[in-house]
Amino acid sequence: MTIKEIAEKAEVSVGTVDRVLHNRGDVSKKTREKVLRIVQEGNYEPNLFARQLVLNKAFTIASLLPKHRKDDYWAYPEQGIRQSVEEVKSFGIRNQSFLFEEENEQDFEKVAKKVLQSRPDGLLLAPVIYEKARWLAAQCEQERIPLVLIDSDLPGSSKLASIGQNAYQSGKLAAKLLHFSGSNPDICVTNITHRNENNDVFKQRKKGFLSYFEEHSIPVQIKEVNLKVEDGNFKKQLGKLAVALQEGDAVFVPDSKIHWLAGEVHAQGKSGKIRMVGYDLIEKNKYYLQTNTIDFLINQKPELQGYLGIQSLYKFIVLKQQVQERVFIPIEIVTKENLEFIS
Amino acid sequence: MTIKEIAEKAEVSVGTVDRVLHNRGDVSKKTREKVLRIVQEGNYEPNLFARQLVLNKAFTIASLLPKHRKDDYWAYPEQGIRQSVEEVKSFGIRNQSFLFEEENEQDFEKVAKKVLQSRPDGLLLAPVIYEKARWLAAQCEQERIPLVLIDSDLPGSSKLASIGQNAYQSGKLAAKLLHFSGSNPDICVTNITHRNENNDVFKQRKKGFLSYFEEHSIPVQIKEVNLKVEDGNFKKQLGKLAVALQEGDAVFVPDSKIHWLAGEVHAQGKSGKIRMVGYDLIEKNKYYLQTNTIDFLINQKPELQGYLGIQSLYKFIVLKQQVQERVFIPIEIVTKENLEFIS
DNA sequence: TTGTATGCGTTATCAT
């Protein structure tokens, strides 16, 4: 069924049908209803080839991520974004990448303003700076720019879709893995953060981790250690912590920065003696997985997040399809054994 | 660059350009060469949307899977197929589903012939009957029907893409999970199959499982038990096996049929005492995960496989894009804790 | 041997 056929059946012109289909007013209630009925009955599906042909328009999707170097976590979403854009570029999708300094609110705000100035047709955002991200989300809503979040969600803010792992559940799984490993009942949760980091994802992971032991009434002694990478005595504290760890102890680092601690543990010849679970397949972590220092890494599949983010925007902007509002990325467990094979 | 632009540059009409591009003769050598040169230089790419629009042709993708009932494993790929087709149907993609009896070679052959007769524009195949699947793949190559495999690969046969989990690696991961769980050094590998089942995927899983202990020189006692669902004394044997299992023993079932054994273990009040690892999130398995009988299920994400299979074919047939030849599905670990959340 | 004209289905502009 085509628009023309609908028009004939409804005894109106294609122009009117189009106005009805796109809700752009100037149609009497009566004809509107008549057209809609016929559309329903004939379950009309627009021909996307024709639409694409006539629109023949370029859409720009802006992406706003933290600045990153080669092996940084944030290099991976970027990779997925590029691949996805490559796939949909024949539909007129272009990408403009904006980067901000990860823990710098001012910089985020500055770059966010640039993003808005560029008037993109869609925005892919990693909302790691919550306050400001909320503000940006509000701006997007006002300007009717479809917004897709990756990495973490922004509950309460309006968005097209939000793509990421369930942090709480991943923490729970980490707990199960450590518990199953028959480690000592002394478990150390180590937060290795940057100075200004105040990330909800880490909190959720920790919460999930603790909840596992609570829900199963497992008597464990949990010690929490907070380390900030920029602190003057960071390295020293790290060394101390590693010294304190005994054979059979277990450590959970709810972050990709586990390699710092793993480095110390490895240096002290304790690889394989301490159970360690952390996050993310960055090169340094992979290395300590291979040396048996880290037992499990939880993969957030950041490339996939970038990839799916662009896909969502493409489906919405170009195909005008509904998209899933919450997309959960598989919680993939990586061990020394299946590593080669996942990355 | 468009045909019109080429025509202008070459000082001929679009008709002539078209004749050159499609080799339909009636063009002087001279103009032919001139046009071709311009096409080369401007590296002209035809606009697929315009082409599709004028050709106005629908593509049919056939899918050939084992017959299935509601909660069968094979119902899940079908689901993903449907969703994917839904998404691309406005691009003229149609799906015709063919089903065969899972262990019946004759039936497979019969249905496969029907598939070929229908002359589809693409084929999505679950090659569970290797010999015959090989034959079908060869036919597809001959008839130039793009072929995508899901579930398992068909090494050596030519195909557009192959989508599935790395069975060997998943077995290895299962081994690590059981080993980490501090189970007894007595481990039972239980093959629960159908009468004629001779599946390479199971073998690979088992091989990966065993390799873990070998590679790490872990001294374990591995007992292998073979049970066939159709055997008269299947239930009895199952019961015996469950009786023999002691607290702290571990069982690996390289298949979705783990629920049979889990049922017995549960019935004998041994839930939580035996470590059990198996495959696939079918309802029965989920139930025994929730009752603490099964510890880990490895999710093959069958819906995703179906979904990606159709996507691959769509990208190739409609968009003429290159597609990844081997797509690996994440080896997702499911526990009681994260179950709700994955399905 | 070559050029012209028409249509595919949709969108958007302009006239009525």
Add this chain to the structure above:
DNA sequence: ATGATAACGCATACAA
């Protein structure tokens, strides 16, 4: 409030 029409890029029937 509604209709007529041009345009997107390509394929092709038909005219020259």
